Amino acid sequence: METTLLRGGTLIDAASPPRAADVLVQAGEVRQVAAAGEGEVPPGARVLDVTGLLVMPGLVDIQVHFREPGGTEAEDIASGAEGAARGGVTAVVMMPNTSPAIDDPAVVAEVLAIGRSAPVEVHTAASITVGRQGERLVDVRALHAAGVRVFTDDGNAVMDAGIMRAALEATTQLPGMVVSQHAEDASLVAGGVVNEGLVARSLGVGGRPREAEEVIVARDVALARLTGGRYHVLHLSTALALDHVRRARAEGAAVTCEVTPQHLVLTEGDVARLGTSGKMNPPLRTAADVDALRRGLADGTVDAIATDHAPHAPEAKAASLADAPPGMLGVETAAAVVWTHLVRPGLLSPARAVEVLSTRPAAIAGLWRHGGPVAPGRPANLCVLDPEETWVVDPDALASRSRNTPFAGDRLTGRPVLTVVDGRVVMSRLG
Ligand SMILES: [Zn+2]
Structure with a gap:
């Protein structure tokens, strides 16, 4: 089981106003939410510095066509x-x-x-x-x-x-x-x-x-x-x-x-x-x-x-x-x-x-494990977003098997850099 400390990000959820926090993820759950810099670091934990980034409950997309079968x-x-x-x-x-x-x-x-x-x-x-x-x-x-x-x-x-x-x-x-x-x-x-x-x-x-x-x-x-x-x-x-x-x-x-x-x-x-x-x-x-x-x-x-x-x-x-x-x-x-x-x-x-x-x-959609709040005991389904990253949408670089985006070539600012599902990091572009 992965143990990850997200240190120093701005936590945004429906429970409280945005605040600087350390979020400890262990055994699939949010284990601790502490003031920034005060979160405990259990032995073996991976510490990710997310200062300047936004930590939020993972996005929930209730309308997708994945074409299978x-x-x-x-x-x-x-x-x-x-x-x-x-x-x-x-x-x-x-x-x-x-x-x-x-x-x-x-x-x-x-x-x-x-x-x-x-x-x-x-x-x-x-x-x-x-x-x-x-x-x-x-x-x-x-x-x-x-x-x-x-x-x-x-x-x-x-x-x-x-x-x-x-x-x-x-x-x-x-x-x-x-x-x-x-x-x-x-x-x-x-x-x-x-x-x-x-x-x-x-x-x-x-x-x-x-x-x-x-x-x-x-x-x-x-x-x-x-x-x-x-x-x-x-x-x-x-x-x-x-x-x-x-x-x-x-x-x-x-x-x-x-x-x-x-x-x-x-x-x-x-x-x-x-x-x-x-x-x-x-x-x-x-x-x-x-x-x-x-x-x-x-x-x-x-x-x-x-x-x-x-x-x-x-x-x-x-x-x-x-x-x-x-x-x-x-x-x-x-x-x-x-x-x-x-x-x-x-x-x-x-x-x-x-x-x-x-x-x-x-x-x-009744997905109670998602949507936050980011609080101890809750399933760790999280997104970290960099609100300042600017990137250009390249259809060929998307994960999809298709290319039909109207945003091709657009310069966008703000981008998810880390996705955590049930406590596991499933996507990371953090250095
Ligand atoms: Zn429709």
Whole structure:
């Protein structure tokens, strides 16, 4: 068992204000948190000087596509988890739009077994409907017994309100269960490529209207109120959808939402420059939406940042904007993008960043071993981030098997330098 003392860093978690501290990690746990310079050094301990760096609970990414089973030319659990470790992430929740879909306990067991040799903790969501076909509710009890907490047909919205009602009712019976929705009405986005409007017209491609998201979120929060069930909006992208969440929550509904880094820093206006790396579902929206999402992040309406890490093989993304598959890489760059574009300009405090990148997503997905606080007796799932390191995103240097990042060539400031999972150092760039 490794014993590591992180000496002199600034500790940021949800429990107390940021403070200089020594953090001792032993036998998989945080053993001691002491004032900086006063931490004990047990015999055989490795001492890492992290002065000037931020020590925080490891990031928790509750929306990743690791493409296994069925799409491993683009990514597999090992390569996806390696990227996650490099990104300071200690736990992920995989989406079930694999081939076959993750819709029964046998597939769940297979995926979790592969995940056990990954450097970070791998969890999986299951689909809401059999085969993600939208027609028949999965056996939620059996999947819950197999360890699944998050249910979603991600990639597709569940269009049948009766099935959504039944799934939400199940969340009131099964502890920790949450129903997550990719909120785009399929009948409104069919054939759409980018946000509907001027940009879609100028690029000569079909649009995906914001209303496709807004009608699904409005319907679903109504169903959450009706059932008393737990509902989560994946990658929310419009101002009005956020208002629906805000109001539902004020009325006491158990509704949460996440946004992606890309929807917080890019707009539809970037798609012409980015090409197929800027194509994703839901699409990049307008500057007004970005402003609304940023306000929601600061005021607490947005619970979490998740990446929707969606690798696609270079050949697939080499197709035309209309034909290329949607999605982009995210796990390895999320912390740096958030630090560069939100924390450093003062739009988000470091403490709030830790909350949305770690504490709240861990709570939403029921991952109690993650998300902090960094305190004695807690599992040692930690990230150390250098807030001053400036680096340039090189797609060829990422752990992913794919290259589709819209941040290629961008200069970012802030980067995870150490990731600790269950007390083990799984990534270190410390000298
Ligand atoms: Zn999605």
